[in-house]
Amino acid sequence: MGSAETERLPNSSFAVLGMLTFGEASGYDLVKLAERSLEFFWAPAKSQIYSELRRLVAAGLATEREVEQADRPDKRLYRITPAGERALRRWLEERPEHEPFKSEFLLKLFFGHQMSRERLLALVEGHRRDSQEALERLREIGAQIDGDPRFRSARLTLEYGIAHFRANVSWCDRALRTLKGGEG
Amino acid sequence: MGSAETERLPNSSFAVLGMLTFGEASGYDLVKLAERSLEFFWAPAKSQIYSELRRLVAAGLATEREVEQADRPDKRLYRITPAGERALRRWLEERPEHEPFKSEFLLKLFFGHQMSRERLLALVEGHRRDSQEALERLREIGAQIDGDPRFRSARLTLEYGIAHFRANVSWCDRALRTLKGGEG
DNA sequence: TCGAAATAGTCCGAATAGAACTAGACCGGA
DNA sequence: TCCGGTCTAGTTCTATTCGGACTATTTCGA
Numbered sequence: 001m002g003s004a005e006t007e008r009l010p011n012s013s014f015a016v017l018g019m020l021t022f023g024e025a026s027g028y029d030l031v032k033l034a035e036r037s038l039e040f041f042w043a044p045a046k047s048q049i050y051s052e053l054r055r056l057v058a059a060g061l062a063t064e065r066e067v068e069q070a071d072r073p074d075k076r077l078y079r080i081t082p083a084g085e086r087a088l089r090r091w092l093e094e095r096p097e098h099e100p101f102k103s104e105f106l107l108k109l110f111f112g113h114q115m116s117r118e119r120l121l122a123l124v125e126g127h128r129r130d131s132q133e134a135l136e137r138l139r140e141i142g143a144q145i146d147g148d149p150r151f152r153s154a155r156l157t158l159e160y161g162i163a164h165f166r167a168n169v170s171w172c173d174r175a176l177r178t179l180k181g182g183e184g
Numbered sequence: 185m186g187s188a189e190t191e192r193l194p195n196s197s198f199a200v201l202g203m204l205t206f207g208e209a210s211g212y213d214l215v216k217l218a219e220r221s222l223e224f225f226w227a228p229a230k231s232q233i234y235s236e237l238r239r240l241v242a243a244g245l246a247t248e249r250e251v252e253q254a255d256r257p258d259k260r261l262y263r264i265t266p267a268g269e270r271a272l273r274r275w276l277e278e279r280p281e282h283e284p285f286k287s288e289f290l291l292k293l294f295f296g297h298q299m300s301r302e303r304l305l306a307l308v309e310g311h312r313r314d315s316q317e318a319l320e321r322l323r324e325i326g327a328q329i330d331g332d333p334r335f336r337s338a339r340l341t342l343e344y345g346i347a348h349f350r351a352n353v354s355w356c357d358r359a360l361r362t363l364k365g366g367e368g
Numbered sequence: 369t370c371g372a373a374a375t376a377g378t379c380c381g382a383a384t385a386g387a388a389c390t391a392g393a394c395c396g397g398a
Numbered sequence: 399t400c401c402g403g404t405c406t407a408g409t410t411c412t413a414t415t416c417g418g419a420c421t422a423t424t425t426c427g428a
Contacts, residue, residue: 010414011288018295028376041290045416050377073376073423085298092299095310096288100385104195104280106225106344111202112337114269115276120337126279153296153304156359160290167351175340194383212407229385234408257392257407284416 007059012044014091016052017061020080021088027053028075037154040138040161053078061087121179128172135165191243196228198275200236201245204264205272211237212259221338224322224345237262245271305363312356319349 015038019030030053031046038044044052056062061084068074080088105127112120138161145151145158199222203214214237215230222228228236240246245268252258264272289311296304322345329335329342 011291012415015291018291018298021295021298026376028374031376038291038294041285041287041294043284043286043416045418047378047380047417048415069375071424072374075376088295089298092292092295093303096292096307098314099287099289100227101225101348102227102286103225103283105283106341107195107199107202107222108276108280109344110222110225110337110341111205111272111276112340114202114205114273119277123280130282153294156296156362157290157294159358160293160355163351163355164285164348167347171344171347174343178340196383210407215407227385229387231386231409231411232384253393253406255393256405259407 009055009059009087009091011042012048013052013055013061014088015042015044016049017056017080017084017088020056020062020078020084024077024079026075026077030078041157056084060084117179121176124172124175124179128169128176131165131168131172135162135169138162138165193239193243193271193275195226196232197236197239197245198272199226199228200233201240201264201268201272204240204246204262204268208261208263210259210261214262225341240268244268301363305360308356308359308363312353312360315349315352315356319346319353322346322349 015034016030019025019033019038022033025033027046027050030049034042034044034049053062053064056078057064060081062078062080064076064078066074066076105123108115108123109120112123115123138158142155142158142162145155199218200214203209203217203222206217209217211230211234214233218226218228218233237246237248240262241248244265246262246264248260248262250258250260289307292299292307293304296307299307322342326339326342326346329339
C-alpha cells in the first residue's frame with residue numbers, strides 16, 4: 001500500500017497509468033489504445049502493458065476486477081485509484097530527463113564511408129520515403145481529430161511528429177544534394 | 185567460426201564493429217569514442233560494449249590480444265577481421281527497419297490535460313531550453329570538424345542532429361503560442 | 369465446415385540500461 | 399608523505415524493455 005508513495009516506477013508504468021485516466025480498461029484495450037495513440041513516441045510491448053498493470057495493482061495505483069463474458073473470452077478491467085492519480089500528477093510535474101535518441105538509420109549513415117555511393121544514396125532515399133509516409137499517416141490522423149477539443153494535448157504531440165518528419169524530409173533532400181554534388 | 189555467417193547479431197554489435205574500422209582499440213577506447221561520436225543517435229551502455237567485443241571475437245568478426253603496460257593497467261586490444269568487414273558491409277546494405285522513437289517529454293505532454301497550465305508551459309519551455317543547448321553543443325562540434333574530409337559521413341549525422349533540434353525549437357515556439365493564446 | 373480474424377492474455381529469452389564495484393597508476397596539495 | 403581525486407581498464411548485477419511464440423474462445427465469411 002504505502003509502497004505507492006516510495007517505490008520508484010519506470011516511465012512505462014506511468015504510460016499505462018496515464019492511459020487509465022481515459023477510463024476503466026482491460027489490458028487488451030490498452031494495447032489497442034497504445035497502438036492508436038502513444039505509438040509514435042512511446043510503444044511498450046504488449047507483454048509489458050500486462051505486467052505494468054499487475055505492478056500498478058500491487059502498488060495500489062489501480063484496481064482490478066474480473067468480468068465474465070458469454071460472447072467472448074473473460075477479461076479483467078483496471079481502474080485508476082485516487083493514489084494512482086496523485087502518483088501520475090507527481091510524475092507529470094517532474095522535469096523529463098535527457099532524452100536518449102536511437103536511430104539505426106543514423107548509425108548506418110555514420111559508417112557510410114564503408115558503403116558504395118549508390119548504397120549510401122539508396123539509404124538516404126529510403127529514409128526520405130519512410131519519413132514522407134509517416135508524415136502522410138500523421139496528417140490523416142490530424143484531419144480526423146481536427147477541431148475536437150478533447151485532443152488538445154494529443155494534437156500538440158501530433159504536430160511535434162509532423163514537424164519532426166518534415167525536418168527529416170528536408171534534411172534528406174539536402175543530404176542527397178551534398179552526396180550527389182560532392183565529388184561526382 | 186562459420187557462426188559468423190549464420191548468427192543474427194543485434195545492431196549494437198555492428199555499432200561496435202563499425203567503430204573498430206577506425207583502428208585497433210580497447211573496450212575503454214571504444215567507450216570514449218562512442219561518447220564523443222555515436223552518443224547522439226546510438227549510446228550503448230559501457231557494459232554492453234565490453235560484451236559485444238566478447239561476442240564479436242566468439243563469432244570470428246574481431247580478434248583480441250593482450251597488451252601489458254607498465255605505466256597503467258593492462259588492456260586488451262581488438263581488431264576487426266576480414267570476416268568482420270564483410271559482415272559489417274552486409275549489415276550496412278540492409279534497409280534499416282522502422283525506427284522506434286521514444287520521448288518522455290512527449291509522453292508527459294500527451295497527458296497534459298492532467299496538468300495545470302503553468303506546469304504545461306514549464307514543460308514546453310524546459311524542452312525548448314534543452315533543445316537550444318543541444319543545438320549549441322552540436323554547432324560547436326560542427327565548427328571543430330569543419331572541412332575535414334575524414335568526417336564526411338559524420339558531418340551528415342551532425343547536420344541531422346542540428347535539423348532535429350532546430351525543428352524542436354520552432355515547434356516549442358509554436359506550441360507556446362498555442363498554449364498561451366488558447367483560452368487565455 | 370474450414371480457416372481467418374478478433375478478443376484476451378501468458379511465457380520466455382534476449383537485448384538494453386545503468387549503477388556499483390574492483391583495481392592499478394598517476395598527480396597535486398596539505 | 400599521505401590523502402584524495404582522476405584516469406585507465408574492465409566486471410558484475412539488477413531492472414527494464416523488446417519481441418516473438420504460445421494458449422484459448424468466439425465470431426464471421428467463403
